Amino acid sequence: MITVEKILLEFDPEQKNLLSALKKINAGFGYVGEEEAQKTADYFSIPFSKVYETASFYDLVKTKKQPDLVIQVCSGANCAVKSGFKVIREIESQLRIKAGDDFNPKVKLEIISCLGQCGQGPVMVVNGNVFTKVTPSSVDDILRNYI
Amino acid sequence: MKKEIKIITKNWGRINPNQIEEYIAAGGYRALRKFVAEMSPQSVLEEIKTSGLCGRGGAGFPTGRKLECVASEKSKEKYFICNLDESEPGTYKDRSIVDNDPHMLLEGIIIGALAVGARKAFIYINGNYQKEIEILERAVEQAQEKDFIGENILGSKYGLEMELFAGAGAYICGEETALINSIEGNRGEPKARPPYPTQCGLFGQPTAINNAETITNIPWIIENGGKAYAKIGSKKSPGTKLFIVNGAVENPDVFEAPLGIKLVDLIGKYAGGIQAGKDFWFAQIGGSSGRLAMEKDLKLKLEYDCEAKIPLGSGAVLVVDKTADIHELLLSWTGFFRRESCGKCVPCREGTFRLWEIAKRLQDGEVSERDVAAIQDILWTLNNTTFCPLGKFAATAFSDALDNFRDEIYKISK
Numbered sequence: 042m043i044t045v046e047k048i049l050l051e052f053d054p055e056q057k058n059l060l061s062a063l064k065k066i067n068a069g070f071g072y073v074g075e076e077e078a079q080k081t082a083d084y085f086s087i088p089f090s091k092v093y094e095t096a097s098f099y100d101l102v103k104t105k106k107q108p109d110l111v112i113q114v115c116s117g118a119n120c121a122v123k124s125g126f127k128v129i130r131e132i133e134s135q136l137r138i139k140a141g142d143d144f145n146p147k148v149k150l151e152i153i154s155c156l157g158q159c160g161q162g163p164v165m166v167v168n169g170n171v172f173t174k175v176t177p178s179s180v181d182d183i184l185r186n187y188i
Numbered sequence: 189m190k191k192e193i194k195i196i197t198k199n200w201g202r203i204n205p206n207q208i209e210e211y212i213a214a215g216g217y218r219a220l221r222k223f224v225a226e227m228s229p230q231s232v233l234e235e236i237k238t239s240g241l242c243g244r245g246g247a248g249f250p251t252g253r254k255l256e257c258v259a260s261e262k263s264k265e266k267y268f269i270c271n272l273d274e275s276e277p278g279t280y281k282d283r284s285i286v287d288n289d290p291h292m293l294l295e296g297i298i299i300g301a302l303a304v305g306a307r308k309a310f311i312y313i314n315g316n317y318q319k320e321i322e323i324l325e326r327a328v329e330q331a332q333e334k335d336f337i338g339e340n341i342l343g344s345k346y347g348l349e350m351e352l353f354a355g356a357g358a359y360i361c362g363e364e365t366a367l368i369n370s371i372e373g374n375r376g377e378p379k380a381r382p383p384y385p386t387q388c389g390l391f392g393q394p395t396a397i398n399n400a401e402t403i404t405n406i407p408w409i410i411e412n413g414g415k416a417y418a419k420i421g422s423k424k425s426p427g428t429k430l431f432i433v434n435g436a437v438e439n440p441d442v443f444e445a446p447l448g449i450k451l452v453d454l455i456g457k458y459a460g461g462i463q464a465g466k467d468f469w470f471a472q473i474g475g476s477s478g479r480l481a482m483e484k485d486l487k488l489k490l491e492y493d494c495e496a497k498i499p500l501g502s503g504a505v506l507v508v509d510k511t512a513d514i515h516e517l518l519l520s521w522t523g524f525f526r527r528e529s530c531g532k533c534v535p536c537r538e539g540t541f542r543l544w545e546i547a548k549r550l551q552d553g554e555v556s557e558r559d560v561a562a563i564q565d566i567l568w569t570l571n572n573t574t575f576c577p578l579g580k581f582a583a584t585a586f587s588d589a590l591d592n593f594r595d596e597i598y599k600i601s602k
Contacts, residue, residue, distance in 0.1 A: 057391075059373030063357055064315070098375040098530075100357030101315045118476050119434050121520035122512045151355030154359060154524055155277035156316050160435050160441070 072103040117155040171185035202287040208330040211291040219407035232303040237413030245399030246491030250309040255387040261394035267416035268301035276475035278504040280402040281430035296403035422448025426491035433459040437508035474501020477581030480588040525582035536579035
């Protein structure tokens with residue numbers, strides 16, 4: 042069983058390890074909640090607010106529990122000229138959600154920034170799995186495996 | 189066409205990036221041996237200064253001068269940071285360096301760090317680059333086994349520790365003071381300069397921060413001399429540069445070309461020209477923060493020059509043809525900066541948000557007179573009052589688009 046304590050013990054309690062520790066907790070639990078943040082604060086001997094301040098800034102560290110299905114689509118200019126926005130609209134209409142909405146406990150559609158795979162855009166990430174050269178018509182095939 | 193000069197890409201596709209032996213067999217780590225055996229840190233700095241090498245991250249600051257500033261500081265503790273937090277949309281040159289030839293980058297870091305007197309080097313890598321993190325971890329391990337990193341490098345008095353630090357997905361952390369904040373465990377917000385990181389950087393100590401591509405040039409300069417490097421490319425900014433050409437071209441890829449190349453040659457000779465059946469509309473130079481080059485700008489030289497009409501930025505070139513939807517591009521640019529604005533200063537935090545809202549209304553065709561007037565105000569504010577250059581970048585492409593395609597942008601709105 043992974044516990045926050047075990048993860049924390051892998052790091053020296055210096056502030057330069059804070060972000061790495063938060064990322065590791067995030068990887069283990071899916072997010073850094075209040076309880077985890079409090080334990081981190083105690084371990085590093087810094088205020089709870091300091092931990093939250095750092096954790097809430099970065100995209101790769103979440104402070105809230107994430108839905109089971111997280112879909113991310115790149116909207117960088119390179120993906121945009123290859124109909125990236127059409128892919129987003131297709132997902133929105135198929136799942137009846139809006140990009141950026143944060144209240145559905147089951148599914149979330151996020152627009153993200155460049156992942157550095159511009160040669161193969163549009164890029165779509167579903168629960169961490171990257172799909173390249175997505176087209177509005179291939180969205181259905183990809184999502185079917187996750188619903 | 190003249191014989192191609194390859195500096196950074198000379199081993200690409202020819203060696204296995206996971207095998208240090210193959211890099212050594214291809215002439216790798218010769219520059220480090222030369223430095224340890226017969227050169228002093230001062231002479232390395234002299235060579236880099238002579239070469240005219242300047243920062244490849246976008247600002248184009250002379251690397252030699254930056255390193256010299258750090259070297260001249262008296263502090264005992266100094267740091268050297270390789271900035272690999274590449275998150276400019278459309279840019280993946282540093283990722284390609286790691287994918288193809290990580291040891292050339294490491295060799296550059298080692299020489300650069302030792303030249304400024306740092307005993308600890310960090311590689312700040314984009315947190316999304318999982319595969320590249322693994323490649324670099326392996327490469328550092330192999331270099332340690334071969335005695336290129338660690339105590340008494342190659343039996344000399346030099347010692348260097350190297351640490352890989354993965355970011356957590358924030359564009360602003362490519363800015364050097366924000367990057368320092370991020371390593372220190374803080375929010376990645378930029379700090380006021382001066383003091384510059386060269387005097388008071390990581391943990392309050394002098395710190396040299398350089399882009400990964402800049403550093404990768406160092407081994408070649410040490411081996412062949414700064415004078416030879418200064419002969420390549422343009423007079424104002426010598427050397428070669430990685431260009432990432434994407435969009436409506438036949439052969440999108442990363443190309444190494446001498447600086448000073450004309451845009452039309454880059455697209456025509458390197459990227460195979462515009463895709464058949466498509467018409468050139470404009471090209472965006474330097475990622476989402478870059479300016480737009482119209483057809484009349486095709487003859488412009490791409491080089492680092494503070495007076496250049498079109499700054500080169502990261503070297504990303506996005507070729508846009510006439511089938512593209514300008515409203516989607518506006519939404520892409522404004523959405524990106526809205527997400528990535530760190531929130532420290534009000535003009536940028538609010539300005540990027542409002543601009544994004546207007547871009548959405550423009551796409552829906554619901555833009556009002558008030559919006560049209562507001563756009564000018566917001567763009568001026570972003571351009572003139574933000575704390576760090578991110579706000580300025582957010583306004584660049586939008587202003588250019590507005591100057592050139594006013595009619596297309598407002599066409600659908602009543």
